[in-house]
Amino acid sequence: MFVVEDLILGEEKIEYVKLGKEKGFSALENEIILKDLCMSCGLCESICQEEVIKVEEQPLLIGECSNCGDCLIYCPRSFLPIDDGEVLGEYVMKIAARAKDERITKVSQDGGFVTALLCYALEKKIIDGAIVSMTTEEWRAKPFLATSIEEIINAAGSKYTPSPNLRLLKGAKERGLKSIALVGLPCHIQGVAKLQHYNNDLAKIIKFAVGLFCKSSFNTSLLREFVTKYNIDLNKVKKLDIKGKYFRVYKNGDVIKVPMKEIGKFARSSCKYCFDFSAKLADFSVGSVGSAEGYSTVIVRSEIANELLNGMMEEGVIETTEVEDELIIKLSETKIKEAKKRVKAKIKEELPLALKQFVR
Structure with missing residues (x-):
């Protein structure tokens, strides 16, 4: 289920609610995980009353789901409008x-x-x-x-x-x-x-x-790429860091600098x-x-x-x-600008053909 709001479409506001047939973990899996929206925050594991969700890089169902739906309700990728009024948010x-x-x-x-x-x-x-x-x-x-x-x-x-x-x-x-x-x-x-x-x-x-x-x-494939391409022994790495336009690997007094453009594919x-x-x-x-x-x-x-x-x-x-x-x-x-563009494209993918014209 999702709602298209002003946050994404501005003056083109429409509301489109898709009611899935899935329940419980199946709903989380179909609406969040399989759509590449899961951030692996781990909350669904803590919130699961039956203790049948395990999160490593992604949530996995390891037991029988009671279909309570809490995992989807509490998921930060569901039903959480973020006000983008102040770009840095409220602060003291x-x-x-x-x-x-x-x-x-x-x-x-x-x-x-x-x-x-x-x-x-x-x-x-x-x-x-x-x-x-x-x-x-x-x-x-x-x-x-x-x-x-x-x-x-x-x-x-x-x-x-x-x-x-x-x-x-x-x-x-x-x-x-x-x-x-x-x-x-x-x-x-x-x-x-x-x-x-x-x-x-x-x-x-x-x-x-x-x-x-x-x-x-x-x-994690980013680390495997570094090991292969730069012949890095991870046991000798002292620090990983992002400074400016470079991802840096510190080892044995040396610093390997990799342009951020090169590692974008691993995001x-x-x-x-x-x-x-x-x-x-x-x-x-x-x-x-x-x-x-x-x-x-x-x-x-x-x-x-x-x-x-x-x-x-x-x-x-x-x-x-x-x-x-x-x-x-x-x-x-x-980040806001790029995310809006991608979310808008994602919404358009989900809309029925008749409604795609409203999202340009």
Whole structure:
């Protein structure tokens, strides 16, 4: 089921609702997964009452479905209109920040703000854990529930393959955690927003959410391509990074620079329909764009985020400077424009022949 609204068609507004015959996981599979819309956020695994959905790179049904339909209802790719009025969304302030703790700065991707934030919140007992992404030996991302400073620091650094972080929400609640932070991409944050909208119990343990700037996630085949083409031993890779127009692989003091145009083919199909670069629904939005080398750009969007940032500044946990938002705005506008174009084409594919003329 989908509805074509002003967000996509502007003045050409029509409403077209397709009522499928599928129920339960079959509906999720046919409406989201098989149409290349699944972002592998992992929420359907946590929300499944029967515990018969398993998410790795994509959701799989591993038992008998009760056809409750929660997986499709809570999916961030269903029934979630995103207001594109303000290109950066609502926020309290924008700032560039970097951690002062050397344990963090020597392993962090940019300014280490997210790691410093999580460590600060854990030390102050504001949270008792954080859902983050870890890196496997093959440089693939995997979700991880960190409950110590050491675990949080070990999870530092950007990952570029899918990580179904929301699959750990249910487990965190069952372990008795009462207040957690969640770090994820805009798609993960949209899943959190769905939980909050429906006042689901899983949302009640999330103290704050950190959204990372994201243009696209990449298929794991990207890593296999690097290994083959550049004869890379992944065990010797120290860091992966995107800077400007290049994807960079750091190993043994050397840096392999690959033009972003070359790796575009590895972008996940589902990412092409995403409107959100700066994680507009998060408490904090964080990335490197807009800040000087060694700093993180931080967009503060909520009261809890503002309180945490002020506390970190007062206690000298971070140092700050100004941020330039021109490139953030440009990348956000580009992502919205490209996504609208692709969604419009996707809608046209689904429409009956008689209605295609309304979508040009």
